[in-house]
Amino acid sequence: MAKKSIPADKEDEELLRRFAARVKALRKAQGFPDYEDFANARGLNRSQYGRYERGVSDIRLTTLLKVIRGLGVTPAEFFSEGFDAPG
Numbered sequence: 854m855a856k857k858s859i860p861a862d863k864e865d866e867e868l869l870r871r872f873a874a875r876v877k878a879l880r881k882a883q884g885f886p887d888y889e890d891f892a893n894a895r896g897l898n899r900s901q902y903g904r905y906e907r908g909v910s911d912i913r914l915t916t917l918l919k920v921i922r923g924l925g926v927t928p929a930e931f932f933s934e935g936f937d938a939p940g
Contacts, residue, residue, distance in 0.1 A: 866908075868936070873908030875935045879924040880906070895923035 877888070885891035892902035897920065904910035905920065912920070921931045 865911075869908040869911065871935050872912070873906050875931065876920060876924070877906050879926065879931070883925060891923070895919070897923065 880891045888906050889899050892899040
């Protein structure tokens, strides 16, 4: 049985969309206009990181923490924007 990339639950899809928007905004704020350059500089798999940033792939906790650290923020700072208002 193949894994699904996107959760079937609409709330989960919305959270992935918000996560993607937040990651992309922070990446650009760090001066990385291209997701590939950011992923390479932070030791992340380029194609998988691109899927996270497009909101089409779920993310493991350990990878989430690596991405957040790579963005130069704490988990609290990361989730302080864009996750509290309904879609």
